[in-house]
Amino acid sequence: MTSSIPAHISAWVEQIRSGNLRALSRAITAVENRTSDSHHLLKALFAYSGRARVVGLTGSPGAGKSTLVDSLAGQYRKRQQTVGIIAIDPTSPFTGGAILGDRIRMQRHALDDKVFIRSVATRGHMGGLSRSARDMVRVLDAAGSDVVLIETVGVGQDELEVTRTAHTTLVVMAPGMGDEVQAIKAGIMECADVFAVNKADKEGVDGTVRDIELMIALGSEAMVSSGKTRGHTVHSKTALVGQADAALPQGRWVPPIVRCVSTRGDGIAELVKATERHRQWLEGTDAGKARRHQRLGEELREGLREALIREATRALGDDVDEAVRGVEAREVDPYTATERLIAAFRARPNPPPGSGKS
């Protein structure tokens, strides 16, 4: 499948596969920094991946995502499953690193070597945060994690992209968080597989649940009327809320709403159950399989985009700076300059694959 794996990469893969946490940690760092080793490593690890359940969590800051991740990890550990956690942190504008960091996270699991935690700063991924996340998931997956949780902060476009890395995405909301504003943000409806209404012991929780129900119902209708869900019947509100024990939907997945209080552990088992149900839908229905196929296509196209840019940047070298000078002097318009750069890239001979930084 791969041409030839360098010896030190094979040894590294062996260490990762045998549960060596330092080797795993080094691998994640290599993937984050996109060293040329990481390229070979990812190729070699691919054969061992594809087994882990990947669950993404997103939602407004303050909805309690971190404690929810903590509780979920605890729930999976109760079931004797190993857990990998990737926390996407906003980048500090001052240090350039992650703001929260591993140290104040997940104190509870600090001594449990079956829970592997890594904070990843949002910056420095050359626009490819979701590729970085996906590659890290692949490493944790090949290392034998049963479950990988990916937590993002906020609901920006980048964070929503990251959730596409997951099999199942939980959108976490809480009463009184101004979620009505956040929820309307582009993409949030499409990425939600399960809604977790956290802090469900707080006032206003019924209103939050009703808002989500309405949003789901409106979304279904809009999609039906625009012909996006052929053969799909819109569920009534009651069906939506009560569907946890109903038969698997054969068409589009309608996200269930689960109330929880992560600080007390309430509703966490139900949340895991809802993600399990979603897994069954993904694996057991044609619509679910179609979605997995679509996601794989997105991954490959995204990887292709990034690799193209990397290759072109390497091949063109100073030509790009030359073009900038030409446009600045108004000797050429930027559109023509771009066409010329692309033609130059395609005209140059291919470098041997895997050479240089990947």
Place this chain on the structure above:
Amino acid sequence: MTSSIPAHISAWVEQIRSGNLRALSRAITAVENRTSDSHHLLKALFAYSGRARVVGLTGSPGAGKSTLVDSLAGQYRKRQQTVGIIAIDPTSPFTGGAILGDRIRMQRHALDDKVFIRSVATRGHMGGLSRSARDMVRVLDAAGSDVVLIETVGVGQDELEVTRTAHTTLVVMAPGMGDEVQAIKAGIMECADVFAVNKADKEGVDGTVRDIELMIALGSEAMVSSGKTRGHTVHSKTALVGQADAALPQGRWVPPIVRCVSTRGDGIAELVKATERHRQWLEGTDAGKARRHQRLGEELREGLREALIREATRALGDDVDEAVRGVEAREVDPYTATERLIAAFRARPNPPPGSGKS
């Protein structure tokens, strides 16, 4: 400069240049949809661009950006300047279009044909929202707008990218908006050229101003200590606030803080003055010129990235779907599949430039 401009494009350019609003509107739509005409049009319009002042506005929802844009437009009109406005709206998850739209915006200027307003939905730009914004600015610029205002909703990564299209970016804040959370978001400090503290008649405004001052001071120190600002002296708080009438900084630009009440028009003249000062810095100092050069480089690199992807997608056609099937069947890993696709793209003959959709 350009090889040959098709006759209908030349005619279109003439109409736009002579103030035909329908021709302008059609041009913006063509640019938004990236038709092949828009490609030729942008090339032809480039020669007439480079004159407009481009001012970006960003900040948390609820800080009153729309009314501020409205007041700023009024201020520029008082000075007999023509104004183009591009409002980046979140995309409605249901209709796929912009949520706010032109119709409820800027009622005040609805009958003034020297104010051209266009709402742009955040979706459907193939990741290239800032390129779309930049191209629209170029059209408005070539059409003779003296000032182009770009308003973004929210402070996500995409919105921050859009602000890089502007010469001067105003970050709009307001008391009690939870800006402390939003402000920490990666990138906001770097993109701010002027802070507008709106709703300055509300309680808590002094605290908001103090927070921003502290952020600026910390940012300067962090950059000095990390060696990012050779030769730059950190201004004291007093200098920061009082600098509006001081001499132009020869090194790094330190964003002034301007209080305003957009609904009453208070502080709007000061805001325009602050952006004028920033323009003088950009045009009159080495640091300012370096920044303009850097931005142009970013534009070209961004355009190159997008054009590469477009060309590759066109050239590869069904090969990408084939690769997806191969990875799905686990016959090949996604990294090797990507390398093969890039090699295939480079090996294929170049199409004639400007053919097909650009």
